[in-house]
Amino acid sequence: MHLDFFPSRTLTLYLAKLFVVRIFAVLVMLVLVLMMLDLLSTSGDILAAEGNGQSELLTYVSLRIPQLIARFLPYSVLLATLITLVTLNQNSEVVAMKAAGLSAHQVLAPLLLTALAISIISFGFNERVVTRATATLKAWEASEYGAVPEAADLRANVYLTDGREVLTAASLNGRGDQIEMTDVTWYRRGDTNLIVEQARSARATYAAPGWKLENARIFDVEAATERQAESLIVAKQVTPAQIELESVDPDAEGFFELSDSIEAYEAAGRRTSELRGKWWHKLSGPLSAVLMPLLGAVAAFGLARSGQVFVRALIGMALGFAYFVVDNMAIAMGNFGGYPPLLAAWAPFFLFLLIGETVLVRTEE
Structure with missing residues (x-):
């Protein structure tokens, strides 16, 4: 049994289904609450523009929701991990799985595989939906919520100099x-x-x-x-080529489009460390969902009757949120040139991968 990374097919599908349902439920809850709070602060500005009404509010919601999904999907995976593992622990299902000969890694394997699939879907969603919604929303905000832009190649707040x-x-x-x-x-x-x-x-x-x-x-x-x-x-003296360089927004460009922009910057002798850091983070950001089951795994083990399940859940939550804090700090340091782009994007991921693995091995294996 220990030679197989995954448990039986039935158990794998059972755990994956539990995990996916809870990820979806938590994500819907977070997006709805945050969207309502966002509308409370921005609806006045949207309706202040002449001719705007309910349809423009719905347009804003359709452009904002993809951003919220992309930003809070890893948080949803973390919270879903804790909910799933605490429930399994309290129902003694983890005890039954370990009694059947499964190791801690085998118990977590279906969750890790599910999180990897979520990461791949998240990357595709960011490429096809989030970047376009971000470009349109920024251009709409720059026009003070006037006519909704329809073009695909939209950029906002352009600043150019000519002597x-x-x-x-x-x-x-x-x-x-x-x-x-x-x-x-x-x-x-x-x-x-x-x-x-x-x-x-x-x-x-x-x-x-x-x-x-x-x-x-x-x-x-x-x-x-x-x-x-x-x-x-x-x-x-300002040319369209110069505008292409000056108006690059890494949040509004996809992974491959941003690659072309970075090459153009390098050919022009421009500094590319900030763009390169965002480019790497387009990979490490979605992949952070894979870390969440590992960081929250501490909530799965330990006897429920010992009274330490809540404490273990808090430790798992603290590890998960610590990752997001360190990740944001590293990206900010990379933007200022304090870290190389590769290190800024990937160091937090591998650091917390080692931390999560160490905690799991020392406590359960």
């Missing part, structure tokens, strides 16, 4: 010569780097070279006068 000229846009969509900016502001600085002229436009397109601001309102700072121009060409 003493600065060009900003609330949102941007399209690629190459077809790029279109909305809510555009252009600044021209003088010899002392102070702004001497400003122009605002609702829309800007590529003019090859430069960017054409339509119906621009131009304000002369020195003369304190404003005038209207049907069109204005600005930032002639």
